[in-house]
Amino acid sequence: xxxxxxxxxxxxxxxxxxxxxxxxxxxRLPDLNFSVSHTTRPPRENEQDGVDYHFITKKxxxxxxxxxxxxxxAQIHGNYYGTARKNITDTLQKGKDLVLELDIQxxxxxxxxxxxxxxxxxxxxxxxxxxxxxxGRGTESDNQIKQRLEAGKKExxxxxxxxxxVTNTNVDESVGTMLAIIHAEKKRMxxxxxxxxxxxxxxxxxxx
Amino acid sequence: xxxxxxxxxxxxxxxxxxxxxxxxxxxRLPDLNFSVSHTTRPPRENEQDGVDYHFITKKxxxxxxxxxxxxxxAQIHGNYYGTARKNITDTLQKGKDLVLELDIQxxxxxxxxxxxxxxxxxxxxxxxxxxxxxxGRGTESDNQIKQRLEAGKKExxxxxxxxxxVTNTNVDESVGTMLAIIHAEKKRMxxxxxxxxxxxxxxxxxxx
Numbered sequence: 001x002x003x004x005x006x007x008x009x010x011x012x013x014x015x016x017x018x019x020x021x022x023x024x025x026x027x028r029l030p031d032l033n034f035s036v037s038h039t040t041r042p043p044r045e046n047e048q049d050g051v052d053y054h055f056i057t058k059k060x061x062x063x064x065x066x067x068x069x070x071x072x073x074a075q076i077h078g079n080y081y082g083t084a085r086k087n088i089t090d091t092l093q094k095g096k097d098l099v100l101e102l103d104i105q106x107x108x109x110x111x112x113x114x115x116x117x118x119x120x121x122x123x124x125x126x127x128x129x130x131x132x133x134x135x136g137r138g139t140e141s142d143n144q145i146k147q148r149l150e151a152g153k154k155e156x157x158x159x160x161x162x163x164x165x166v167t168n169t170n171v172d173e174s175v176g177t178m179l180a181i182i183h184a185e186k187k188r189m190x191x192x193x194x195x196x197x198x199x200x201x202x203x204x205x206x207x208x
Numbered sequence: 209x210x211x212x213x214x215x216x217x218x219x220x221x222x223x224x225x226x227x228x229x230x231x232x233x234x235x236r237l238p239d240l241n242f243s244v245s246h247t248t249r250p251p252r253e254n255e256q257d258g259v260d261y262h263f264i265t266k267k268x269x270x271x272x273x274x275x276x277x278x279x280x281x282a283q284i285h286g287n288y289y290g291t292a293r294k295n296i297t298d299t300l301q302k303g304k305d306l307v308l309e310l311d312i313q314x315x316x317x318x319x320x321x322x323x324x325x326x327x328x329x330x331x332x333x334x335x336x337x338x339x340x341x342x343x344g345r346g347t348e349s350d351n352q353i354k355q356r357l358e359a360g361k362k363e364x365x366x367x368x369x370x371x372x373x374v375t376n377t378n379v380d381e382s383v384g385t386m387l388a389i390i391h392a393e394k395k396r397m398x399x400x401x402x403x404x405x406x407x408x409x410x411x412x413x414x415x416x
Contacts, residue, residue: 121397123402123407124407125403125404126403126404126406126407127404127406127407153410156407156410156411156414157410157411157413157414158414159397159400159411159414160397160411160414162397163396163397164392164395164396164397165395165396165397165400165402166395167402167403176391177391177392177395179388180387180388180389180391180392180395181388181391181392181395183384183385183388183389183392184372184385184388184389184391184392184393185392187372187373187374187385187388187389188371188372188373189329189367189368189370189371189372189373192367192373194331194373194375195333195334195375196333196334196335198334198335199331199332199334199335199364202361202364202365203364203365203367203368205365206364206365206366206367206368
């Protein structure tokens, strides 16, 4: 029996570095799959349909929600975002690990569903540093930055939703931690599938 | 507030390679502490008092059990073995991680005490390989090997006592897994102590 893939849920306050870390993780683990969300927001420059998001119309999105095709979905700043159930299930059934980059609402939904996976929260080393990073992007107004910082605080207050905390001081170090978490989680006893049939039988017979 | 050290409980059926792996782990993590057990069995050649074991008399051992100085102790093959509470607590209080190499009885005792730590079980890749390794040692009779194999099966039937399963096919790979487990476990949200006071306050205020 093939081992099912591991769902790895990654979330972070805006500016903590989730996108950078996930890109670096992808480079280190080229076989790792990343879930591609559906969204009704228009593509930004450089964003590719089917790679960054599945860009769909609001009508199509609503049809998908009607058919219960999303594991989780939410409306954020007027746009809809959702994680389609099918792609995830297909990938995991093939025994492939899958990263789901979710916002706090998505994480809350999955936890309420008791969705099994590894929940990783990326945190900034300090609030000053978070503000510096948001300002450094140069894409948001002062007011938007203030809003993102407040939203970040609310997200961090829900840290206990997660299994692991990765303080992103340094990208290489943080990616090293994420690799260690994935490596370790795959060795959890609850996921242990011995190759040796005799050992498998012994363990399955166990009651401890 | 300094983070308390992590207790790492390592156990294995005889012949799975626990001693080799722990020695290799020590080399990779020179700052990692290893608990030194007390025993009433006489030292073997090359064994050093205070390094391999604290070699003590049966009288002394019994006095220590009377004073409840052991976290766990057991009689095995007519000799007594115990883990002194004090050394462990002192090391962990200093924020240092500590490896406890225990037999199955010790692990069962700690689990019954709901002792918090990371429980790692080292398994052989197959029963054939386990027998080969026990035979290869050249230190046990055929009958002793048979006994150890049977004991090993009983221990493996209690695999569910552990958090992690490390199949020891290759020493380097197994040590890599143990390093990843230790690295990851230190990033558990339940052990997260942010350096930034503001972030600490936000997280502590959280209810999620």
